[in-house]
Amino acid sequence: MNEKMNDRKNIIISLKSNLGKPKNGIEKRLSFLKGMTILNSTLTLFSAGILVLSIVSGLFNYQIFKWEKTGLLAVLSLSFILNLPNQFYELKLLNHLKNINSKSEFDGIEKLNIELKSIIKKLNNRLKNGWLEIVLAIIIMIMGIWQMGFDNNNPYWNYMKLPILAFYGIILFRFVFTNRKLNENINKTEKYCS
Numbered sequence: 001m002n003e004k005m006n007d008r009k010n011i012i013i014s015l016k017s018n019l020g021k022p023k024n025g026i027e028k029r030l031s032f033l034k035g036m037t038i039l040n041s042t043l044t045l046f047s048a049g050i051l052v053l054s055i056v057s058g059l060f061n062y063q064i065f066k067w068e069k070t071g072l073l074a075v076l077s078l079s080f081i082l083n084l085p086n087q088f089y090e091l092k093l094l095n096h097l098k099n100i101n102s103k104s105e106f107d108g109i110e111k112l113n114i115e116l117k118s119i120i121k122k123l124n125n126r127l128k129n130g131w132l133e134i135v136l137a138i139i140i141m142i143m144g145i146w147q148m149g150f151d152n153n154n155p156y157w158n159y160m161k162l163p164i165l166a167f168y169g170i171i172l173f174r175f176v177f178t179n180r181k182l183n184e185n186i187n188k189t190e191k192y193c194s
Contacts, residue, residue, distance in 0.1 A: 004113060005105040008189070011117050012097045016124045017090055018083045026098050033091045040084050043153070047077035048168060068157065071147030074164060078137050078144075085175045089123060089182060096186045102192040116185050119178065128175070136167040147186045 019036060051073055054065040103189050140163060147154040 004109045008113050012093045015120050018086050030094050036088045039142050040080055044080040044084050047073045071144040074140055074144035106192045112185055112189050133170055136163055
């Protein structure tokens with residue numbers, strides 16, 4: 001009689017993972033995801049932090065890090081930050097799957113399942129729903145590689161400060177918005193299931 005709860009579990013499992021398909025059960029996957037998320041968060045904060053600090057300090061004519069030398073950091077930060085939100089979502093959803101594994105369904109779960117399915121569908125279609133981030137990422141990557149390859153003489157590198165800040169802002173805004181919707185859905189489900 002837990003057909004709708006099983007539907008919810010299938011919806012959670014339908015999230016495409018950036019780190020390959022889970023093979024060894026929920027517990028091992030959770031510990032692996034926690035480690036990868038901590039590592040990726042640390043690397044993202046380090047590389048993006050230096051870039052943002054370099055941009056902000058340059059606005060006040062104070063140079064902590066030379067902007068001309070940040071091409072590699074820009075490229076590295078792209079690879080870290082693009083996967084970080086989905087790792088958080090996957091970790092959150094796997095914890096939720098673990099919490100509802102032996103719970104029974106309740107009135108209203110169907111509506112929550114439809115909402116969750118919509119959230120996960122958007123997360124799985126990153127190319128369609130995140131085209132602006134992808135375009136900015138490609139531009140930043142091309143300019144960062146150009147900056148690294150030509151002895152820091154890329155004349156357009158100074159114009160990349162705004163696209164980099166816009167890229168981080170969009171990623172952060174979408175993460176906060178999606179994370180809030182996902183938390184509300186998970187909290188309502190865990191609150192009402194017995």
